[in-house]
Amino acid sequence: MKSKIDIKNLNLFIGKQQILKNVNVQIPENKITIILGPSGCGKTTLLKSLNRLTDLYEDVKVSGEIIIDNEDILHSSQDVTAIRKKMGLLAQRPYPLPMSIYKNVAYGIRISESENKKTIPQRVEHHLKQVNLWDEVKDRLNSxxxxxxxxxxxxxxxxxGLAVNPEIILADEPTSALDPISSQAIEEKFIELKEQYTVVMVTHILRQARRIADYVIFMYLGEVVECGTAEEFFTNPKEEKTKAYIKGAFN
Amino acid sequence: MSVFSRKFRDKTALFWMIISLVILLLMPILLAIGLYLKSLPILNGQSFWELISESDWKPMQGKFGFLPFITSSLWVTFLSVIIAAPVCILTAIYLTQYARKKVLAFMHPVIDILAGLPSVIYGVWGVLIVVPFISKTVAPFFGLQTSGYTILAGAIVLSIMVIPFILNILIEVFRTIPEELTEASLSVGATKWETIKYVLLKKAYPGIISATGLGVARAFGETIAVLMVVGNVVKVPSSIFDSGYPLPALIANNYGEMLSIPKYDSALMLAALILFGIVLLFNFLSRMAIIRSEKNQ
Known part of the structure; x- marks a missing residue:
């Protein structure tokens, strides 16, 4: 299993409160990795530190390394916008930008790739098809x-997110606001997308993790309790806390 | 307490709430009707259009042209908002997107104090600082000579006065934009400034319009501070270095005096009615703009 993201000794403080405690995990390439755990355990913070959205927090202190393609993205010499472009982000609720359907998809391409303006319409169409939305919106792209x-x-x-050709997809409980059918559509899409992308998804829904996870990171109070392949994690958990969580003790 | 008496109290409370609401809604209508009735004598003599398009103001001869006052008001108001709006937008963006939360917490009471200062203080400040600054520095720079009591002085004083109002609304507007929208923009590789320019300003647009509209409405009616620095010369201004005589100043300076002149009080009431109408119109227009831009988001 080739790892795409290598997190070493990651500690994150907000003020005096430690949110992430010495996190050491590897996230495999072209797999769906699920970060699992009860609310407030630091899942979202871990996810957001991958594309440095944690920079936005006030009084944040980060130490350790997050290595993606042999480079430590936490290093101050790194271009943050380039790092973020490598990763598409899907939030808990959809936050479309205040513009048309077409411009939402074209936005990332327009601001970051000034060279090939002519191909934008084709790329917008391609990515809308990629998420099975094209047929539903092709007649009202400007609304x-x-x-x-x-x-x-x-x-x-x-x-x-896909329009800027990322390598990684970060998703923070992306189905929590959706109805079951839309949720299923997203889950199926992720399974399809892992052929080309590395997917990292935060969830607290055990069943969802069982359905789509290849690899699981289980967190509790800012620490990684256990991580491993989904099969091992669900059938043969090693830690007591994991066993309790799988049985539903924390929910 | 019996069930009957409890229900009775319940009904009574509701009754008074509705009465209060009705009074609140009736106030502006009664105000408008009152002003209209009072200005009927002058409206019966001349057409409304004639009155607002004439620039001759000679009450002794029965000539009442409102154009100088209306144009002065428009000049001062728009100039002040043109000065104030960019300052407010930039400050609001800085305070909500860049500054630490402590800075915003510190600025809130400061802005409230600025908003609460009596307008006569701004007027005195204008007379002592702004007027001499214009007559000694700004006007000579453009090769002009003026006493400093100008449209520009009025607009500067007025812009300082409306800044706290516009700013307070804008801070709220930018604060209520969900952080996830910023994250969404940043995560496709946008810089912070690109995010502000293409996403936040667009999202805030209806709020910016409404804040500016309220600023205009407030600036239009502001009286004391403006009349202290604007010169009060009855003339249609042709540049920002001319003196002006805005509508509120006309009413405040003259009402209660010279009312023996025929139709004079009626003319002042018409001035008030015009003021009322224009403020109402701006409120209406900015509300329309908000509704339209919200639909297009």
Whole structure:
């Protein structure tokens, strides 16, 4: 199993509070890795430190290394916008940008790749097809993205992330605001996407993790309790806390 | 307490709430009707259009042209908002997107104090600082001579006065934009400034319009501070270095005096009605703009 992201001794403080405690995990390439754990355990913070959105927090202190493609992205010499472009982000709720459906997908391409303006329409179409949204929106590409249903918006946000050709997809409980059918659409999409991308997804829904995970990182109170392949994690957990969590003791 | 009496109290409370609401809604309507009735004598003599397009103001001869006052008001108001709006937008962006939370917490009471200062203080400040600054520095720079009591002085004083109002609304507007929207933009590789320019300003647009509209409405009606620095010369201003005579100043300076002149009080009431109408119009227009831009988001 080739690892895509290598997290070493990651510690993160906000003020005096330690949110992440000495996290050491490897995230495999072209697999779906699920970060699992009860709320407030640091899952989202771990996810957001991967594309340095944690920079936005006030009084944040990070130490350790996050190595992606042989480079430590936490190193101050790194270009943050380039790091972020490598990763598409899907949030808990869809947040379409305040512009049209078309412009939402084109946004990332327009600001970061000034050379090939002519190919933008084709790329927008390609990425909307990639998330199975094209047929639903092709006649109203110029209408505001906010008029789409929540499920459609979430797929649009995925297309927006994919449009800048990322290598990694980060998802923070991406189905928590969606109805079961839209959730299923996202889950199926992820399984398809892992052929080309490395998917890292935060969830607290055990069943969802069972359905789609290849690899699981289980966190509790800022620490990684256990990590390993999904099969091993669910059938043969080693730690007591993991066993309790799988049985539903924390929920 | 019996069930009947409890229900009765329940109904009574509701009744008074509705009465209060009705009074609140009736106030502006009654105000408008009152002003209209009071200005009927002058409206009966001349057409409304004639009155607002004439620039001759000679009450002794029965000539009442409102154009100088209306144009002065428009000049001062728009100039002040043109000065204030960019300052407010930039400050609000800095305070909500860049500054530490402590800075914003510190600025909130400061802004409230600025908003609460009596307008006469701003007027005195204008007379002592702004007027001499214009007559000694700004006007000579453009090769002009003026006493300093100008449209520009009024606009500067007014812009300082409306800044706290516009700023307070804008801070709220930018604060209520979800952080996830910023994250969404940053995560496709946008820089912070690109995020502000293409996403946050766009999202805040209806709020910016409404804040500016309220600023205009407030600036339009502001009286004391403006009349202290604007010169109060009855003339249609042709540059920002001319003196002006805005509508509120006209009413405040003259009401209660010279009312023996025929139709004079009626003319002042019409001035008030015009003021009222224009403020109402701006409120209405900015509300329309908000609704339209919200639909397009």
């Amino acid at each position: 505001p993205a906010s008029r789409l249903s929540i499920g459609q918006q979430q797929r649009l946000c995925l297309a927006r």
